Amino acid sequence: MAAQAKPAIEARNLRIGYTAKGEQREIFPAFSAVAGEAELVALLGRNGRGKSTLLRTIIGIQPPLDGAVHILEKDIRAYPLRTLATLVSYVSTDNVKVGNLKVFDLVSLGRYPYTGWFGALSADDKKVVMQSLAMVGMEAYAWQNTGCLSDGERQRVVIARALAQDTPIIVLDEPTAFLDLPNRYEIVLLLKQLAQEQRRAILFSTHDLSIALKIADRVWVMCDGEFHQGAPQKLMHENVFDKLLQNTRLSVDHETGEVRVKADYFDHPPLP
Amino acid sequence: MHPLRSKRIAAAGVALAMLTSALLVADVLLGSEPVPLSTAWRALLGAEPSHLSQIILAYRLPKAMVALLVGVSLSVSGLQMQTVFRNPLADPYILGVSSGAGLGVALFVMGYSVWGTTAVGALLASMGYAASACVGAALIMGIMLTVSMRVRDIMAMLILGVMIGSATSAIISALQYFSREAALKSYVLWTMGGLGNVTSTQLYVLTAVTLAGSVLALLSVKTLNALMLGESYARSIGYNVGRSRLAVMLTATLLTGTATAFCGPIGFIGVAVPHVARMLIREADHRYLLPITMLLGAVAMLLCDVISSLPGYETSLPINTVTSLLGIPIVILVIVRNQKIV
Structure with missing residues (x-):
């Protein structure tokens, strides 16, 4: 399904970060990614890896350091604000x-x-x-x-x-934060239904690895300067999620996508 | 549309309009020498031969009009500032904008005495007062807007406003030290504030600016609603946040600057009235909140003026004393409830 979908959001050699006093502060190195029509895309990554910055860049609030964001196959900077507002909607953590x-x-x-x-x-x-x-x-x-x-x-x-x-595109920053377990599933299932039934491209950032793996059509992973994207099963096969949980006392079950506490967790150091 | 909503708000609007009219009449009739309604009516028609005619036409009626206009101006700019800064305690007085207007007036008054009074006519002088107050207010508003883009903390903004207010007062004190006696006297009179010292020329300027500012404010209700949820939401529904905030704050500056130019800094109306409006209609939508705030501002200021003139007494209280005593309990109520209002 992911393969034949028309691209709704594209990051093209996108390098994100801030410019302060003429100096660029890179948050994440250049990468390319795509989210297609009718796709539910989960953005994963540890705290402070630049998920929110990426989302803010994708909706056009923050200018990229390099590269471009394309919305419906056109550079986001080419759209007037009012037109953009009819194409992309945003749900913030505010x-x-x-x-x-x-x-x-x-x-x-x-x-x-x-x-x-x-x-x-x-x-x-x-x-x-x-x-x-x-x-x-x-x-x-x-x-x-x-x-x-x-x-x-x-x-x-x-x-x-x-x-x-x-809008054909909806971007959400951590819509499942602060919610209890059933509500986390409910919200992501709702997003999935909206993507499928109304053919919207929905991109959301989350920390709920197992929910994302079970429900999302595509996953974007920001992990130690490397960007990975693809169907959950494909990335699981490539051990991307193991990398995400590197140096933690957790592991991910490759069959079910569930996060597990390592059996010998006392032998591993806690997070610094 | 909710079936009862527009009716309920319209009813509140009508009631407030009636209250405004009643208070306007009361403000004209009451004072150190109470006047019967029939006498006031004859005075308006030019058929009252006694000295009361002069009191009503030259003093009480203009003063009541000033109260109404200043009440509207300060309340509207208070509401605009609360929404733009997303701070329930923002208003021109607390964030130092009134002090900025005071600085403008101080520079004008002291400079004016140097140029001499014959150089400019009364209208130009009135407009000079208003313009210099607006420039001073704009200066502080600009500082607060710039700071608010970096500082999100509500309390930090309020403390900064107090600091700026104190700094401005210090500059004014220094200016007074070097200014001539006549200029000093007229400036000190100005700082005491008052609705009764406004000349008829000044009343024209005040009326024109308040009308223009109110129209601009009514045109900005959609922008205010868009800004209500914060920067990223405003942007995502197609608003250039910087430009929108600037446009709204220009109106607030114009209203505050002009009102302050002619009546001195008046506290707590700007912060309290929008909250009373919210309590009254229980709405956050500025399409309802702004008109109700306007009417309520007129009501509040007229009420303060009626109280300050102490019917039956020779003297009257400074208007700031009354606005503080009525406004501060409401501010405290807001703080105690600690609800996120804006």
Whole structure:
């Protein structure tokens, strides 16, 4: 499936990092990667390896040091901001607790690229907002305050906001953080369903290795300056995930994709 | 659209508009010498022969108008600053923008006395006051905007605002030390603040700027909503965050600068009124919040003015005393509840 999908996101010799006072600070060396239409892509990597920086570069908030990001086979820098907003939506790790903000209003922010100066919603816009809430199973909460939601519910609502933006590409930064185990699976399964049924390209970063391996169509791995990508089984075969867990007291089961604590864990040093 | 929502907010709007009118009338009637409604009406029609006619037309009515306009200006810029800085305690006074306006006025007043009063007419002088206050306010606003791009901490921003306010006061004190007596006197009078010292020319300038600023603010409601969730979300729905923030803050600067130019620095209206508006309508959407904040700002400032004129007494309280006593409990309530409002 991954092979014949049309490319939605492409990183071409992309080198990411920051430029401060004329000096480049590289976060990750140049690599190329692709995410196709209707694909659920999980971005894996240890803390501080540049996952968030990569996502910010892919949605165009941060300029690359080198190389380019292509969105639907065109350089992201060629799109005006308003057009880009109709192609790529983003779910950040930012706290969206705003007092008195109704779920409906939060989700309707996704319609902003399509509304006029006053932000007034047309009947169609309202329908899209309610449909987006229905897709994440939150339509009953439309008139609740966002402040009263649980972490899992709030995550669904911010995903609904991205859905309401009606873009072929959705990028999410750690959508499963702060969630309990069933909710982690639920959110990733929801993303999978949205990718498959609506043919959207969905890229999300996560630390849930086994969930990603079980559900994602493709995995991007940032690991000690090396970038790997491909179907989970292929990367498993290439021992990429063993590299990811190198120098830890964990290993990954090549059959099931489950993370295991090594039997002789007392003999291994803890993480520095 | 939620079925009851627009009705509920419209009802609040109508009630506040009626309250504004009632307070406007009360503000004109009450004072050291209370005036009956019939007398005030005759004075308005030019049919009141007594000295009360003069009091109403030349003093109380302009003062009430100033209260209304300044209340709207400060509350709107308070709401804009709370959203742009994503800080529930931001307002022109706390973040030092009013002090910046004061610095502008100080430089103008002291420079003005050097040029001499005959050189410029009353309108130009009024506009000079307003313009120099706006430049001073813009300077501090620029500093705060730049800093806020690097400092995300709400408390750090507030402390910085206090520091900038103190630094500005220090500069002004130094200026006063070197300025002539007449200029010093007019500046000290200005710092005490007051709604009653506004000349009719100044009232025209204040009215024009408040109207223009309010229209600009109403045009920016969508931008304010977009900025509500923070930079990356605003950007992802197609907003150039830097430009949007700058546009909103220009309006806030214009409103704060002009209001401060003519009435001195007035505290706690800007920070408190948007919170009362939120408590009242329980909405975060600026399409509702901004108009309600405007009306509530007018109500709050008129109420403060009614209280400050102490009906039946010869003297009146400084307006800042009243705004502080009414505003500070609301600020404390916000801190105690510790809810993330913006």
